[in-house]
Amino acid sequence: MPEFDAAMLLRLAACYSIGSIPFAVLAMIGTGIDILKEGSGNPGFNNVLRFSKWRSVVTLIGDLGKGLFAVWLVTRPGDTQATLWMYGLAAILGHCFSPWLKFNGGKGIATSAGVMVYLYPLYVPPMALLYVALRWLGKKRKWVEAGTRASLTGYALFVAILFVREDLASALFGLVFLLFVAWRHKKNFQNMAAARA
Helix, strand or coil: CCCCCHHHHHHHHHHHHHHCCCHHHHHCCCCCCCCCCCCCCCCCHHHHHCCCHHHHHHHHHHHHHHHHHHHHHHCCCCCCHHHHHHHHHHHHHHHHCEHHHCCECCCCHHHHHHHHHHHCHHHHHHHHHHHHHHHHHHHHHCCCCHHHHHHHHHHHHHHHHHHHHCCHHHHHHHHHHHHHHHHHCHHHHHHHHHHHC
């Protein structure tokens, strides 16, 4: 496990700070729309997409990029894979509990994806392709919470690949990340359950 000395804590704080940048809010500047109050109220890609396609792309690039950039910025030679996962977790926690949003925030999918791109870039394309396919299918069949279904299914595929191709510790880190972002989607699961009732 990583040694939590002063340097490590500073790097984790840097990742948290970078992760806390609310790109969804920044992307909506000038629209008069408070993304924290409109739509689902979630400051993330899917909610911004309800109002503007190009602004949602800005949000996606920003949220994904900050996950990747945060880990890249603080990584040092000799860092273990567990240490890199911890950096990624700090960035995701910054996104989900941003001090700029009174410690509220998004659900962590895009920022997690940025961390994944840095840690395991070869495993991201299958996840992304599955996501795109399920979003298309969900739109065609008018699924409730199509974005949630596509995102979490793609995430689950990534974790499954970790279990097959990587060591158990990395796979377990991935599973913890998946369970955390699934928990952040609890309201979406409630919406799906209500639609079936």
